[in-house]
Amino acid sequence: MSLTDILVSPHGAQLTNMFLMDRNSNVMEFFPKGWLKLAGVGQYVYHWIASWSGMKHEGAWRDPNGDDCPYPEDDRRCMSIYKNGRIGYNDTFFEEWARNILVEVKNVRWKKP
Numbered sequence: 001m002s003l004t005d006i007l008v009s010p011h012g013a014q015l016t017n018m019f020l021m022d023r024n025s026n027v028m029e030f031f032p033k034g035w036l037k038l039a040g041v042g043q044y045v046y047h048w049i050a051s052w053s054g055m056k057h058e059g060a061w062r063d064p065n066g067d068d069c070p071y072p073e074d075d076r077r078c079m080s081i082y083k084n085g086r087i088g089y090n091d092t093f094f095e096e097w098a099r100n101i102l103v104e105v106k107n108v109r110w111k112k113p
Contacts, residue, residue: 005105010087011035011060015046023054024108026101030089033066034082037074058101061094063087 001020051058070077
């Protein structure tokens, strides 16, 4: 992880090792449908870790598509449906994000002395 400049991952426990990354590294998270409304403040934990560790949390993709919940949309039972769902992504959004981050990493990390 110490040699990782860019980490793109679904939100989850695998992100706990990001504190081993170098300062000024970049992180992006993917979230399943329904996460923004139901997950509470815990959905921001890796954003906070990145900030406290000197990394840049460069945004998130929140998938608007996925399985529908048969319960009222604010029912906590929906969380288990969304949590176990697949996370898709938008090609255009990800391409633009990746282009911007790769240019930044190139300029910051690989600039000639």
